[in-house]
Amino acid sequence: MNDAAPRDFAEVLRDEWIMKDRIAAALIDGPKTIPEIAEALGAPSREVTQWVMAMRRFGKLEEMPKPKADDYFQYKLTEGQKDGVAR
DSSP: OOOSSOOHHHHHHHHHHHHHHHHHHHHHHEEEEEHHHHHHHTTTTHHHHHHHHHHHTTTSSOOOOOSSSSSSEEEEETSSTTTOOOO
């Protein structure tokens, strides 16, 4: 996706507060995989993975069951998280 050198972990964490709203907006229309979210945001998948896992840990997102073992997980907003998300 993005061929730039990996950013410092502290920089990625600092951006979490900004990116969580953008991720929520990307998911408002339905579940997406991490590569799909990364493409929608124009951000590297490795960074999106960190942000998505943090949102999942704090109950903002949930993982959808995978139809096949080799598919990517899809993530969706938890109930109540869609309220107030800017489109």
